[in-house]
Amino acid sequence: MVRDLRVVPVGDPLRFLAELRLALANDGAALLPVPDEPGAISSRGDMGPVPRNVAVVIETSGSTGRPKRVMISTDALLASAAASGVHLGGDGQWLLALPAHYIAGVQVLVRSIAAGTEPVLLPPGHFDPAVFAEHAGRLTEPLRFTSLVPVQLARLLDAAPTDPALLAVLRRFTGILVGGQAVSAELIGRADALGVRVVRTYGSSETAGGCVYDGVPIGNAVVRTVDGQLEISGSMLAEGYLADEDLTGERFVEHDGVRWYRTGDLGAVAADGTVSVTGRADNVIISGGEKVSLDAVELRVRALPGLGEACVVRAADAVWGEVPVVVVAVAPPGAAVPGLEAVRSAVAAGLGPAARPARIVTVPALPLLASGKPDRRALQALVRAARPGSGQAPALD
Structure with missing residues (x-):
């Protein structure tokens, strides 16, 4: 069983949110979100069909190698959203501050759909702490969340000490998820000193987003090391890579009936299950x-x-x-x-x-x-x- 895959520019996040609802409901095509720029659709050509259970395909950034197209099922996306909600103490309302064609941005929208709350959408363009504060002030639910990368958090913390309104908004968040790359201890220390709750996340498109929060695997995620490299199992794993069976077989392996994703990251798992990441194997x-x-x-x-x-x-x-x-x-x-x-x-x-x-x-x-x-x-x-x-x-x- 297969379904069509449609390339969707995400310049209008509200429209993409509506299309994502349909994709998660298995109604219509699966979606490949891309930046809203000239040639974004035509440059990708005909993607062909994907397995019926796939809702979203994410193109990786290609920051250190060639881009990949990761196929993620509805079940994996919703399992990740549910695990996040349980770990954070509730579903709540989300502020989208990341591009919606990256997995962290998609997951903000998926969590909102799963929670039945309307996300607040930051306008595209240069990240401005004042604009962030104004939009964060529109959140109305008791539990409030956003997802950022370290450079965004750093800019907010730079501005907060001299901007009481921004500081109050940051302190009002139940949790600010920060991931996408290593987060320095200095940055976390600055947030703690200001009374801002930051949650360090680790994961990737292949795990439907963050699956380790502050070193602790969430939901039914299990992390182990094999030859010093981290491997992850759980219901949030992607189906594999579109049109790349060799890479899928290399990165997604099965041992004793359990499917594992080989992350390519070096790290360790302590006796209490706490995960630490030391860097990319490559x-x-x-x-x-x-x-x-x-x-x-x-x-x-x-x-x-x-x-x-x-x-x-x-x-x-x-x-x-x-x-x-x-x-x-x-x-x-x-x-x-x-x-x-x-x-x-x-x-x-x-x-x-x-x-x-x-x-x-x-x-x-x-x-x-x-x-x-x-x-x-x-x-x-x-x-x-x-x-x-x-x-x-x-x-x-």
Whole structure:
């Protein structure tokens, strides 16, 4: 049994919400949400049919590799929404602040449909704390939630201390889910100090969104490690990848009658079931003969004052093979940002000498994907374009 798949621009989230209701009710076509931009539909051609139980297909961002199209069933989406509601203490009302063509945005709408509440939709475009506060003020239910990426949370926390209205709105949220990438301890500490409840989430399109909250698997999600890599089972798993049986067979495996998703993430599961993620298995370099996780280096760097949004990428080196390079946006006047030697010392103290960044590259602005995640491929291009010894990189056209 199959159903048609329809490509849907999400420039009008209210219209997409109505279409999503029908897709979840198994009425009509499954949906592949895409950005509302010229050629968004024609560039994808004929997607062909999908299995009957699939409601949504999500294109991954492709921030570190080629994009994939993840097929997610109605049951998986609703199982994820139900698990989230139970863990958060109720369904409540949601503010959509992320693009609706990413799984985190889709799940805000799915949770709203499951809860029977009307979401408040942030207008597209540049993320503005004042606009966020104005729309968050329209939430009326006792339990209020939103889902953000770290850069959005950072901008809200930057503005809140001098904006009492924004701070009051942030404190009114029952929970602010933050995921999509690693969240620094410094950012969480700032939120705690302001009385803002942040919930760190871990998951992906392949798990219908976040399935681990603050290190704890939700619903019937189970996380284990195999050769240091995290694997996840549970009713929220996707069906696989559209038109890519080889990748589906590689990433979704069955052991003893249980289906597992191989995340590609390195991590550990403690005796009490708490999950910790140390980075991507494919984001490791060999520097001077030693393995170095660039994600682990990035976490250390982001814990330093003024470097909360810094990124760490790889660069070729004639002596060491590959080395970590820190990329930061130009600091505002008067900002105290540690120099290279201070950064190298802090990283070496926690991760060893091989993990020390070779240099810091300053760019006019960090390139971001529509989801708010750093665009890793653009960052690599900026590092390659940096003039040797200058530490400066031009803006990408």
